[in-house]
Amino acid sequence: MSAKTGITVLVQEESFDPCQLTAAHQATLDASKCGGIVTFVGTMRDYNDGHSVSSMYLDHYPGMTERHIEKVCQEAAEKWDVIDILVAHRYGEIKPSDAIVLVAVWSAHRANAFDACRFVINYLKERAPFWKRESTPAGERWVEHNTKDPAAEVSVASAAGIRRTG
Protein backbone atom coordinates (compact mmCIF):
# COMPACT_ATOMS: atom_id res chain seq x y z
CA MET A 1 0.00 0.00 0.00
CA SER A 2 2.48 2.61 1.10
CA ALA A 3 5.85 0.99 0.72
CA LYS A 4 7.67 4.28 0.88
CA THR A 5 6.21 5.54 4.12
CA GLY A 6 8.91 7.40 6.02
CA ILE A 7 9.31 6.28 9.63
CA THR A 8 11.30 8.21 12.23
CA VAL A 9 11.54 7.09 15.86
CA LEU A 10 13.20 9.22 18.53
CA VAL A 11 13.60 7.83 22.06
CA GLN A 12 15.27 10.49 24.16
CA GLU A 13 15.88 11.71 27.68
CA GLU A 14 15.71 15.40 26.73
CA SER A 15 12.35 17.13 26.88
CA PHE A 16 10.86 18.18 23.54
CA ASP A 17 8.35 20.65 22.20
CA PRO A 18 5.93 18.53 20.13
CA CYS A 19 4.90 21.44 17.88
CA GLN A 20 8.51 22.33 17.14
CA LEU A 21 9.41 18.69 16.44
CA THR A 22 6.45 18.30 14.09
CA ALA A 23 7.27 21.54 12.24
CA ALA A 24 10.96 20.64 11.94
CA HIS A 25 10.07 17.19 10.60
CA GLN A 26 7.54 18.62 8.16
CA ALA A 27 10.31 20.83 6.74
CA THR A 28 12.17 17.65 5.69
CA LEU A 29 9.17 16.24 3.75
CA ASP A 30 7.74 16.86 0.31
CA ALA A 31 4.64 18.36 1.89
CA SER A 32 2.96 19.03 -1.47
CA LYS A 33 1.54 15.47 -1.44
CA CYS A 34 0.16 15.80 2.10
CA GLY A 35 -3.47 16.62 2.70
CA GLY A 36 -3.39 16.39 6.45
CA ILE A 37 -1.31 15.85 9.55
CA VAL A 38 -2.73 14.17 12.63
CA THR A 39 -0.74 14.47 15.84
CA PHE A 40 -1.25 12.90 19.22
CA VAL A 41 0.68 14.28 22.20
CA GLY A 42 0.64 12.37 25.47
CA THR A 43 1.43 14.56 28.48
CA MET A 44 1.94 13.83 32.15
CA ARG A 45 -0.96 14.31 34.60
CA ASP A 46 -0.27 15.41 38.17
CA TYR A 47 -2.59 12.68 39.48
CA ASN A 48 -3.18 8.99 38.81
CA ASP A 49 -5.22 6.27 40.45
CA GLY A 50 -6.37 8.46 43.35
CA HIS A 51 -2.97 9.99 44.20
CA SER A 52 -1.28 13.23 43.32
CA VAL A 53 1.91 12.60 41.38
CA SER A 54 4.79 15.09 41.65
CA SER A 55 7.08 13.50 39.08
CA MET A 56 7.61 10.32 37.18
CA TYR A 57 10.56 8.19 36.08
CA LEU A 58 10.26 6.31 32.80
CA ASP A 59 12.40 3.19 32.53
CA HIS A 60 12.95 1.60 29.12
CA TYR A 61 14.86 -1.17 27.35
CA PRO A 62 17.28 0.57 24.97
CA GLY A 63 17.23 -1.09 21.56
CA MET A 64 14.09 -3.14 22.14
CA THR A 65 12.04 0.00 22.71
CA GLU A 66 13.05 1.59 19.40
CA ARG A 67 12.63 -1.71 17.55
CA HIS A 68 9.06 -2.24 18.72
CA ILE A 69 7.96 1.33 18.08
CA GLU A 70 9.32 0.97 14.54
CA LYS A 71 7.43 -2.30 14.10
CA VAL A 72 4.15 -0.69 15.15
CA CYS A 73 4.80 2.15 12.68
CA GLN A 74 5.55 -0.38 9.91
CA GLU A 75 2.30 -2.20 10.63
CA ALA A 76 0.40 1.09 10.45
CA ALA A 77 2.10 1.88 7.14
CA GLU A 78 1.00 -1.50 5.77
CA LYS A 79 -2.62 -1.00 6.84
CA TRP A 80 -3.14 2.64 5.85
CA ASP A 81 -1.88 4.75 2.99
CA VAL A 82 0.20 7.31 4.85
CA ILE A 83 3.20 9.36 3.74
CA ASP A 84 5.24 9.74 6.89
CA ILE A 85 5.19 8.80 10.59
CA LEU A 86 7.18 10.49 13.35
CA VAL A 87 7.24 9.15 16.89
CA ALA A 88 9.13 10.77 19.77
CA HIS A 89 9.10 9.31 23.29
CA ARG A 90 10.82 10.44 26.48
CA TYR A 91 12.52 8.35 29.13
CA GLY A 92 14.03 9.34 32.48
CA GLU A 93 12.62 12.03 34.79
CA ILE A 94 9.31 13.56 33.66
CA LYS A 95 7.44 16.49 35.26
CA PRO A 96 3.69 17.18 35.14
CA SER A 97 2.52 18.71 31.84
CA ASP A 98 5.70 17.53 30.05
CA ALA A 99 5.14 15.88 26.70
CA ILE A 100 5.87 12.16 27.08
CA VAL A 101 5.07 10.99 23.58
CA LEU A 102 4.37 12.49 20.16
CA VAL A 103 2.86 10.56 17.24
CA ALA A 104 2.55 12.58 14.03
CA VAL A 105 1.19 11.10 10.78
CA TRP A 106 1.17 12.77 7.38
CA SER A 107 -1.16 11.50 4.67
CA ALA A 108 -3.01 12.60 1.54
CA HIS A 109 -6.41 12.18 3.22
CA ARG A 110 -7.44 12.67 6.83
CA ALA A 111 -9.09 9.32 7.50
CA ASN A 112 -5.86 7.37 7.02
CA ALA A 113 -3.92 9.81 9.18
CA PHE A 114 -6.46 9.61 12.04
CA ASP A 115 -6.63 5.81 11.94
CA ALA A 116 -2.87 5.29 11.64
CA CYS A 117 -2.14 7.76 14.45
CA ARG A 118 -4.60 6.06 16.79
CA PHE A 119 -3.23 2.63 15.91
CA VAL A 120 0.37 3.69 16.56
CA ILE A 121 -0.30 5.25 19.98
CA ASN A 122 -2.50 2.37 21.15
CA TYR A 123 -0.15 -0.39 20.07
CA LEU A 124 2.94 1.51 21.22
CA LYS A 125 1.36 1.57 24.69
CA GLU A 126 0.83 -2.19 24.54
CA ARG A 127 4.18 -3.25 23.14
CA ALA A 128 6.99 -0.72 23.55
CA PRO A 129 8.99 -1.57 26.69
CA PHE A 130 8.60 1.49 28.89
CA TRP A 131 7.67 1.46 32.57
CA LYS A 132 6.40 4.38 34.65
CA ARG A 133 7.41 4.86 38.27
CA GLU A 134 5.43 7.61 39.99
CA SER A 135 6.48 9.77 42.93
CA THR A 136 3.43 10.25 45.17
CA PRO A 137 3.00 11.57 48.75
CA ALA A 138 2.90 7.90 49.82
CA GLY A 139 6.24 7.17 48.14
CA GLU A 140 7.32 5.78 44.81
CA ARG A 141 5.31 3.15 42.97
CA TRP A 142 5.53 1.36 39.65
CA VAL A 143 2.44 1.81 37.48
CA GLU A 144 1.13 -1.72 36.96
CA HIS A 145 -1.02 -1.13 33.91
CA ASN A 146 -2.00 1.67 31.56
CA THR A 147 -5.54 3.02 31.60
CA LYS A 148 -7.45 1.60 28.67
CA ASP A 149 -9.14 3.62 25.96
CA PRO A 150 -11.80 1.03 25.09
CA ALA A 151 -13.67 3.04 22.44
CA ALA A 152 -10.47 3.83 20.58
CA GLU A 153 -9.22 0.28 20.79
CA VAL A 154 -12.43 -1.21 19.42
CA SER A 155 -12.42 1.29 16.58
CA VAL A 156 -8.81 0.61 15.64
CA ALA A 157 -9.19 -3.14 16.02
CA SER A 158 -12.19 -3.26 13.72
CA ALA A 159 -10.58 -0.93 11.18
CA ALA A 160 -7.48 -3.06 11.15
CA GLY A 161 -9.38 -6.35 11.09
CA ILE A 162 -7.64 -7.35 14.30
CA ARG A 163 -9.15 -9.82 16.72
CA ARG A 164 -8.45 -8.86 20.29
CA THR A 165 -8.65 -10.91 23.42
CA GLY A 166 -8.95 -9.79 27.01
Added chain:
Amino acid sequence: MNIKIRYFASMRDRMGRAEDTVSVDGDTVTVADLWKKVSSGQDLPGSTLIAVNMEYTDGAATVKNGDEVAFFPPVTGG
Protein backbone atom coordinates in the same frame (compact mmCIF):
# COMPACT_ATOMS: atom_id res chain seq x y z
CA MET B 1 27.50 -21.45 27.20
CA ASN B 2 26.76 -18.03 28.63
CA ILE B 3 23.41 -16.23 28.59
CA LYS B 4 22.88 -12.61 29.61
CA ILE B 5 19.66 -12.02 31.55
CA ARG B 6 18.24 -8.53 32.11
CA TYR B 7 15.54 -7.30 34.49
CA PHE B 8 13.54 -4.10 34.19
CA ALA B 9 11.29 -1.93 36.37
CA SER B 10 9.63 -3.78 39.28
CA MET B 11 11.35 -7.01 38.19
CA ARG B 12 14.73 -5.34 38.67
CA ASP B 13 13.65 -4.24 42.16
CA ARG B 14 12.39 -7.73 42.97
CA MET B 15 15.63 -9.37 41.84
CA GLY B 16 17.78 -6.70 43.47
CA ARG B 17 19.95 -6.42 40.35
CA ALA B 18 19.73 -5.31 36.73
CA GLU B 19 21.28 -8.36 35.09
CA ASP B 20 22.91 -11.74 35.43
CA THR B 21 25.22 -13.75 33.25
CA VAL B 22 24.38 -17.42 33.58
CA SER B 23 26.63 -20.31 32.57
CA VAL B 24 24.75 -23.40 31.40
CA ASP B 25 25.99 -26.79 30.24
CA GLY B 26 24.77 -27.96 26.82
CA ASP B 27 23.77 -26.22 23.58
CA THR B 28 20.30 -24.94 24.42
CA VAL B 29 18.19 -24.20 27.47
CA THR B 30 14.61 -22.99 27.88
CA VAL B 31 13.73 -19.58 29.28
CA ALA B 32 11.73 -21.29 32.03
CA ASP B 33 14.81 -23.25 33.13
CA LEU B 34 16.87 -20.07 33.16
CA TRP B 35 14.27 -18.39 35.37
CA LYS B 36 14.44 -21.29 37.83
CA LYS B 37 18.20 -20.90 37.96
CA VAL B 38 18.28 -17.13 38.60
CA SER B 39 15.29 -17.06 40.98
CA SER B 40 16.25 -20.09 43.11
CA GLY B 41 13.13 -21.90 41.96
CA GLN B 42 10.51 -19.18 42.56
CA ASP B 43 7.40 -19.07 40.37
CA LEU B 44 7.52 -16.50 37.60
CA PRO B 45 4.78 -13.91 38.26
CA GLY B 46 1.94 -14.59 35.81
CA SER B 47 1.97 -11.15 34.22
CA THR B 48 5.70 -11.24 33.44
CA LEU B 49 6.70 -10.55 29.85
CA ILE B 50 9.69 -12.33 28.34
CA ALA B 51 11.95 -11.23 25.50
CA VAL B 52 14.78 -13.12 23.82
CA ASN B 53 17.10 -10.93 21.77
CA MET B 54 14.56 -8.11 22.10
CA GLU B 55 11.63 -10.09 20.64
CA TYR B 56 8.63 -11.13 22.75
CA THR B 57 8.39 -14.84 23.44
CA ASP B 58 7.40 -17.20 26.26
CA GLY B 59 8.95 -19.54 28.80
CA ALA B 60 9.07 -22.48 26.38
CA ALA B 61 11.46 -20.64 24.06
CA THR B 62 14.96 -22.08 23.83
CA VAL B 63 18.03 -19.90 23.94
CA LYS B 64 21.61 -20.46 22.86
CA ASN B 65 25.04 -19.16 23.70
CA GLY B 66 25.27 -15.38 23.51
CA ASP B 67 21.50 -14.74 23.57
CA GLU B 68 20.04 -11.98 25.72
CA VAL B 69 16.95 -12.81 27.77
CA ALA B 70 14.83 -10.21 29.56
CA PHE B 71 12.09 -10.49 32.21
CA PHE B 72 9.84 -7.52 32.89
CA PRO B 73 6.32 -6.51 33.99
CA PRO B 74 3.55 -5.31 31.63
CA VAL B 75 4.66 -2.18 29.80
CA THR B 76 3.22 1.23 30.71
CA GLY B 77 4.61 3.75 28.21
CA GLY B 78 2.86 6.29 26.05
